[in-house]
Amino acid sequence: MDTAPALSNVRIVLARTSHPGNIGAAARAMKTMGFGDLALVGPRYFPDPDATAMAAGAADMLAQAQVHATLDAALADRTMAVGFSARGRDLSHAPMALRQAAPEIVAAMATGRVALVFGNETSGLSNDELLRCQRLAHIPANPAYSSLNLAAAVQVACYELAATSGMHALPASGAPDAATGEDIEGFFAHLESAVHQTGFADPQNPGRFMERMRRLFARSGLERAEVKLLRGMLGAFEKKMRR
Amino acid sequence: MDTAPALSNVRIVLARTSHPGNIGAAARAMKTMGFGDLALVGPRYFPDPDATAMAAGAADMLAQAQVHATLDAALADRTMAVGFSARGRDLSHAPMALRQAAPEIVAAMATGRVALVFGNETSGLSNDELLRCQRLAHIPANPAYSSLNLAAAVQVACYELAATSGMHALPASGAPDAATGEDIEGFFAHLESAVHQTGFADPQNPGRFMERMRRLFARSGLERAEVKLLRGMLGAFEKKMRR
Secondary structure, three states: OOOOOOHHHEEEEEEOOOOHHHHHHHHHHHHHOOOOEEEEEOOOOOOOHHHHHHHHHHHHHHHHOEEEOOHHHHHOOOOEEEEEOOOOOOOOOOOEEHHHHHHHHHHHHHHOOEEEEEOEOOOEOOHHHHOOOOEEEEOOOOOOOOOOOHHHHHHHHHHHHHHHHOOOOOOOOOOOOEOOHHHHHHHHHHHHHHHHHHOOOOOOOOOHHHHHHHHHHHHHOOEHHHHHHHHHHHHHHHHHHHO | OOOOOOHHHEEEEEEOOOOHHHHHHHHHHHHHOOOOEEEEEOOOOOOOHHHHHHHHHHHHHHHHOEEEOOHHHHHOOOOEEEEEOOOOOOOOOOOEEHHHHHHHHHHHHHHOOEEEEEOEOOOEOOHHHHOOOOEEEEOOOOOOOOOOOHHHHHHHHHHHHHHHHOOOOOOOOOOOOEOOHHHHHHHHHHHHHHHHHHOOOOOOOOOHHHHHHHHHHHHHOOEHHHHHHHHHHHHHHHHHHHO
């Protein structure tokens, strides 16, 4: 698969997954964010038609997935393992919110080999599994309903790391041709003169209308083509008014 | 539903959704992040048992969802609508990456009423729908496989806004009791003395071992209870060595 170099240093490890559909959905989630290395530890059913169905266009990820008997085997070549846990402060070491943990994980991705470890759908990672992770992360969620499904958690984790890495940014834009100061002042002068011909002005504060127009168009920004259109419109008003 | 005030100013709008299961999965995704206002525009099938099944513990969101015939109706009371689009630069106005757009959207949530608008699973938002949005956002994704499903996109968007808002942070920790400078220096003195008794030292640079130990424990940090444990262990070595 075509992944950016730093993302290829990240392995997603799914431990003791019960439902094969979740393995497929997680593979799809990973692939959308550009991650290609999937490892399964003691999956209940795999391979499985439900996994393939839920993977949609990411079935290649399932074909390449490594299956391990133990978490130790899946982590053997990793320099940092990040365990994801929805459990709170009862953990051996305190979990960090994913966003706060991301910069350190991204730095580790650049030079080392990182694992993101997700536990069983119902019970999460066991204490024993968590103790094999050097960092714990949690995805902050609604305290009244924190039940992200496994693929949703993988999607969010991969999104956070890709976004923090600045991956998949759109190519530098073929941005529209922005108006210059001269274009814009030409437009405002034209607008003021055209509006002046209508007699439309606040007698208390004749400059106020133009101030507000300047504020509005400063917020919007103007493209050259838009200045041309607006001035065309003003010209049409002026022509009609002269009749 | 119990939502934080700013999050309750956000409506998730799903336009012309084809598969009711996706409506349910999106409702679940929203609720995990603390968002409670769901509007559907011309859904193909709704209500539907597939929607209820996929919503899991978020079926209350479906019961409260508003169904509108037009996008205009869903946006009538909104002060900002953010359209999500996977399409690139062919759009009427250029989309911003979600992460870059998030601070402005979060600011708008604090004082106004915001909509996040998601289009049909296959075709996305139409040009007509996009023109009703004041901002366009996209979720940066793997160029070779950018196919996030609808609920995954809703999950990522809601996560990004909740995280940027600092919502759902864990309560200030019952952090473990950190060791003080005095505790730590007591430990290092004890360690040096105990190791000295073994004769273990680099003859070229006898201070180097302690430097490395200081560096290691600086990285890890030390809790009071850990200092006590480590000194207990050193005491046990010393006792054994004296025999």
